[in-house]
Every structure is written in C-alpha cells, then in structure tokens.
Amino acid sequence: MKNPTDKENNAVDNNSQSADETVIVQARRKKSEDATRFVRPSKVRQDKNRQDKNQQEKTRLKARSESPGNKASVNPLGTAAESSPPQQADKTRFIKPKPSQKTQIKPASTAHPQASNPTLDAAKNTNKTVLKERFILETVLGSGGMGVVYKARDLLKIEAKDRDPYVAIKVLSDEFKAHPEAFIALQRESRKSQSIAHPNIVNVHDFDKDGDTVFMTMEFLDGKPLDKLIRQYKSTGLPHEDVQSILKDICAALIYAHAKNIIHSDFKPGNIFVTSSGASKVFDFGIARAVGKADVYEDDAQDKTVFDASSLGALTPAYASPEMLEGKQPDARDDIYALGCIAYELYTGKHPFNRVHADEAQRQGLKPKRIKDIRKNQWRAIEKSLAFERKSRLRSVGEFWATFNKRYKPGFFLYMLLTLVLVGAAGSIFYYLQPKSETINELAVYNKVRMEFYENQIESLLAKPLFTASWEERVWEIIQDVRKMLKQDEPWLVSTQQIIVNLYVEKIQAEIADNNFSRAEQLINHAMRYSNNKDTIDSQQALLAAAIEKQDALTEQQALKEQEELKQQQELKRQQQAELAKSQAKPKPSKQSAAEQRKRARYSQFQAAYSNVQKELNCQTSLNMRNLSIAVDKLRQLNAPEYRKREPEIVKNVAACINKVGLAFPKRAAEMKKTSLRLFPGNPAIAAIYITPKDACAPSLAGLGAKGTRGICRDEAASFGSGPALVVIPAGNNLQSFAIGKYEVSVAEMNRFCKQSSRCEETSTTSANLPIANISYELSQAYLKWLSDKTQKTYRLPTQDEWLYAARSIDNKLIPNRNCRLDSRGIEKGNALLRASLGFQNSWGLVNHIGNVREWVVSANGN
DSSP: OOOTTOOOOOOOOSSOOOOOOOEEEEOOSSTTSOOEEEEOOBOOOOOHHHHHHTHHHHHHHHHHHHOTTGGGOOOTTSSOOOOOOGGGOOOOOSOOOOOOGGGOOOOOOOSSOOOOOHHHHHHHHTTOOEETTTEEEEEEEEEOSSEEEEEEEEHHHHHTTOSOOEEEEEEEOHHHHTSTTHHHHHHHHHHHHHHOOBTTBOOEEEEEEETTEEEEEEEOOOEEEHHHHHHHTTTTOOOHHHHHHHHHHHHHHHHHHHHTTOOOSSOSGGGEEEETTSOEEEOOTTSSBOOSSOOTTOOOGGGGSOOBGGGGTOOOGGGOOHHHHTTOOOOHHHHHHHHHHHHHHHHHSSOTTTTOOHHHHHHHTOOOOOOTTSOHHHHHHHHHHTOSSGGGSOSOHHHHHHHHTOOOOTTHHHHHHHHHHHHSOGGGHHHHTSTTOHHHHHHHHHHHHHHHHHHHHHHHHHHSOOOOHHHHHHHHHHHHHHHHHSOTTOHHHHHHHHHHHHHHHHHHHHHHHTTOHHHHHHHHHHHGGGOOOHHHHHHHHHHHHHHHHHHHHHHHHHHHHHHHHHHHHHHHHHHHHHHHHHHHHSSSOOHHHHHHHHHHHHHHHHHHHHHHHHHHTOOSSOOOHHHHHHHHHHHHHHOHHHHHHHHHHHHHHHHHHHHHHHHHOHHHHHHHHHHHHHHSTTOHHHHTOOOOOOOTTOGGGTTOTTSOGGGOBOOEETTTEEOOOEEEEOOBTTBOOEEEESSOOBHHHHHHHHHHHOSSOOOOSSOTTSBOOSOOHHHHHHHHHHHHHHHTSEEEOOBHHHHHHHHHTTTTSOOSOSBOOEEETTEEESSSOOOTTOSOBOTTOOBSOSBSSOBOOBOTTOO
C-alpha cells in the first residue's frame, strides 16, 4: 500500500517482465507514517503423491531454470524463452573458449601501408592481430579441427559509423592449411555459402589471404552453438517446444541448400547456432566434402574435381552415414542421417548409438531406443532417418518435416468416437451420444488441453510485447484459433482481446510521440482486428491526425523561421560589407575608432553567445547541460565583467528549468542540478532547489494493474535493482488505496533473500519460477524486514480485509478460473503448482490470488 503524499523516488521498470512473484506495499514519506507494502508469501502445501507424480517434470523445469544459457534458449513462438529472474540471470550469453597454442596466429604483415588510423594504431600497440589492415581480432569464439573462429572489428564499418562493426572470421589452422588443397576448399566453401543466402544459414561475406594466413569473414552472431545447449540439457533433453523450433529452422536451411544441389556433409550440432532471438542458423556448408557436381556458376574443369576433406580430419564420424564413411558420392540422405542423430540428441541429450560410428553400429546391429514422450509420427520420422542404408531413409528433408510435423486435426477424436458408435450395437448409440458420457468427455478434455496451451502461449507473448512482425502474426493466429473454439462473449476471450488492444494503444502512442506516423497507422489497422469498440480506435486515429497536423505546422513554421534567419544573416553581411567599405575609404583611421570597432565586435560576439545561452534555457522537457556549459564558458571568456552582471538572471532561468523538469522527470532534474552546481560552484539558488521524488506506485496507477506493463510498479532496491512487481488497489470498503504484490513470492525471490541475508538455505530442488511453499511465519517476517531495509519502504502482510478486497477486485467476486485440486470423471488438475507468473489475472491485476499456494494474511486481532 502506498500513501498518496509519498515523496520518495521509486523507479518504474516498465520493460522487465521477470517471473518474480510478489508483494503488497505502501510507501512512506516519514518513518512515523504507515507506508506499507504487502507481501504474499505462501503457507505450507504438502502433497506427497503429487510430488512423486511430477518429479520428472520438476527435474526438467529445474534444468531449464538453473542453466547458465537459459537466457538464449529457443522459444517455439519466436520469442525469448522463459528465463530465471533478472538478478540471477547469466549475463554472459555464450561461452568463448580460449584458443590453443596451435591455433594462435601472429599479426600478418602488409605490403601496402595505409594512412594512419587511430583505432588500427591502438590495436597494434596492444599486440592485437590485424588482418589486411582492416580486421582487428579480439576474442576467440570457438575452435575445431579446421581452425579458429574469432570475433573481429571491421575498420571499414567503424569508418562508415555502422552500429554493428563486428564480424566473425574463420582462420585455417596450421594442420589444415598445410594440405595442398586447403586453400581451394575454403574458397569453394565461401563461394557456395554466398550462393545460398537464407535466414537460417549463416551469411558468408568474403574469402581472403594475408601473408600465410587464410581466412573467411562471416556475419557475427549473438547466441550459443547447439552442441553446448545439448550438453547443458544432457540429462533431460531440451524442452519439446524448443526442439520443435530448432528442427523447423534447420530443416528450412537444408531444404533450401539441397534445392541448390549443395550437400552439407558435416551436419552436426557444432555447425548449428541458436541466436539469442531464438532463431537457429546452419554454417560450414560444403566444408567437409565438396559436391561432386560443379556449382552452376563453375565452368572450369579444374573446379569439377571432387575434393575429399575427410583425410584432413574435417569429417565428424558420429554424425556421418555409412556411405560417407565409405567415401561414396555425397547425397542429400547423408544429411538426413545426421538430421536424425541431431533430432534424437535434442530430445534425449544422448546420441542414438552412443556415438558409435554408423558402419560399426550397423555391424553390431544396434537400434536407437524409442523416445517415449513424443508422438508416433515424430518417432517414425527420426527412426527412418537413422536407417543405415540410403534406400531405407526418408527421401528428402521435406518428407522428414512433413512426417515429423503431421498432426491430427481437431475433429479426429470426434470422428473416431462416431466410428466406434456405428460399429457397436444400435442400442448403444444413444448412450454414446449423451452429453454426460465418458466418451464425449474425451473430446472435452482434448479441447481443454488445447485451450490451456493457447492460454500459456498468449500469456508469454503478452508478457513481452515485442510488436515485431512475427510477434504480431503469432498473436493474431492464436486469437483466430481461439475464436473458433469459444463464443465471442467468453470472458477470457473478451478480456484477452482488451489487453491486446491496450498494448497496441500504448505502442501507437509511443510511435506517435516519436513521429513514426506510418508505423502508428499500421498498428492502428492491426488493433482494429481485436476491438469491437469503435471509439477506442477512432480516438487513436484522431491522435494520429492531430500529431500529423501539428508536425506539418511545425515544419512550415521551421521553414519560415529559417527563411527569416537567412534574411537576417544576409542583412548583417550587407551591413558588415558596408562598414568595411566605409573604413577602407578612410586613409588612416584613428586609434580610437579602431578600438571602438574592436569593442563593438566583442560586444556583438558576446550578444551572440548570450543569445545561445537564452536559446538553451528555452526549457521544455530537459536542458542540454553540455551545450549550456559551452555557451556560458564562451560568455566568461568574451567579457567577464558583463557576464557577472548577467549571471544572476542566467542562474534564475536554470533553476526554473530544473524545477519544471523535476515535476515530471525527477531523476533527470537531479542530474541537471548536479551538473549546474559544477557550472556555478556553490551557487545558493541552485543548491536550494528541492526535487520531489517520483512515487513508483502513485495513486494515478490505482486500478490499472491489469492494463499492461505500465500499470505495474516496482520500488528501487539496494543491491539487486528493483523490488517485486506491484499493482495499486483503489480506495474502497473503508480502506485507503494501497499497493499489493501482483504475484505470489517465488522461489527465486526467497533464494535471493537467503543468499544475501544468510538467514536460510537456498532451495535447489524446485524450479525458481514456482511460488515458495513450506516456509515458517518467522521466515516470512524476516523476508519482509529485509525487503523493507533494501527498498526503504515498509513491507508487511496484508490484513484479511485488505486481501479479500484486492482479490475480489471491482467485480466483488472471486474468479473461478484458478489452480485448485480437482478430480472428477477422469479429469485431474491442481496436483502440480503453476509458476507464479502464470494464471488468469483479476480486474486489478492480481495473478493466482485464488488457488495454487495458500497465502499468509493478518487477522483483525493481528494474528
């Protein structure tokens, strides 16, 4: 709960959507006031049978939450996957192995010295390797049998002011470079890769030499190689939705390459890269073994020679088909064998034949163990890909994906049920078609599971509204499918569409503020798909029209202003020319007149500098202190006595600007005040400025907790950034307005407390995203006190009246859609905890306020 007169400064973090579960609060201006925030720690919830049944699921969730690379894991929706809370996230996205002594290269010399470049000179002075006087090798990204891949800065990109000046450079190792055909092999790889530009294939820029150093430049990617992700999940395999996304991308890459008659021939997890945005990309096309047929661009007979790189150790036997190990002509089905191995590893974390070479596995009669928790068609696609003979494998990657991705249509179960009815006795038809029959209930279960899947997907998407093309497309696809399943007036559908519209409105207004009018218009058109409220859309269109009109007026006004300034400059130039001609006409101007001219010139310069100061003090939402400092220093240099006369007026205007900015942007104003005291040391007028801190949970947010990220508030917290997510509850029922935790307190939040306070042991057997359970009342009170110390706010448990008022929200009723135990007619739910951030929110934004884990409250007598 927060007092409306709170003066303390709390930062609102509108961008972070952590899985942290939360708290209730009230801020305080003075210690004597009850400025309290309420926390929602859970009571004990024990269910031994539930724990046994879900142990395997907990193990998988734990592996995902504790993995250091979780931040960059793939999400099937095309967005970043669920990660650990921000304070525990591994900020190092990918491992960068150190180079071995064999693969370190010395700076190559150049026969053509270029003009001095400060960046290049600095690199040479620090003994960094520079190739072609252009590429500065900085860190090693990876190494293998063929060489080392470096992260490098491209000086040409820096000169062109490119925002992303980095490239990846593959440098051949000494062993591979010693082979007489190595240079030809790398050049051929470069040419092939350049001919197959595709979103899921790493882009190759060029191939070159610098002295004895042979290298190839490629696009630099931010993410993690797939082999490292597989090792990270070696005990459980990757989450199924991640596997689906990765296979979709790498299949698209292979299908495209095979259509151009390019076989990879060294397809393996180490040659697949999962970017931080969730996309998967394939690289090293054709490096292991060149295609026997020449590329369509090659007419030279010398280029048609088949080059077998397996003699150089570039072949990876664990993923090579028997035909590749025998040295036969490359075939698309060789890549399919490797694809089957990779798919098996993704699901299980293990190689299908325990890394036994295919020819030896065939001799021993080995068979891959059936993957139990995937569909039959998925296993069929993987199993047929792993056939030891080409003729027994799937014919193409397209056939693999079609088989793997085959799904029964929603009507399949109903079709099977009706078939059973017709085959059975006529007297049983009525029984099977009764609404309460167990058979029809199976279809209801199917639809329920499907609906829960959509709910989880849409919640993940709306938690991080990216407004990219893929994000908008996926949200629209889900809503269209749900509309086919539900009535248009279903509460969940109506509420979700309203949340989407609210997010669009925020984005539209932000684009209008940035003068991105075309994008705002596009977003308005997209928002129309979700809203039946014509007034909402019309209001945004009106805002856009007004902004365009205002911008046009400003443009016209600016043009007129520039014309007027040009006239003034021309007039001033004419006057100066006239005065110059007049002075030249005099034979010998007196010393006094020359001194007067210099005085007038200095005064004119002073006036121009003073005009610049006044222009900077035309304060709107900020004050450019750097420009102001330059202008003030110029005044002091030109005429110190005159400046001292005018300084009080300047300081007065500066103070007024800081006060004005401080009303809306207190942090910005504080920085302006700090800089102004350096510009005007010890000035009492500046020092006396008081900036009222902005309250994160201001009363203006009351009732907006369900409207999106801007309705959520957080307190600044010493040592870990920001406190838990809170929503502000409007005053009512004889209660003042207060802030309460949007979610239940999570395991991650309690672990952070245990680690920093040493008051308890961290929980390692439960997913960090689940709500904390089985804690004592004393520990909850210690946690509240710790939060209060870190945020300088008073955190406490809510009273029973406060909790009920917040949970019932504006409708004054409890939402029935909650995670409670249910076992009826074969349907079971509520036996496992949901993560604290998952669940239907009420009208004021509280999530999981009913069900899941029971919560602590304080009774009327204080117990």
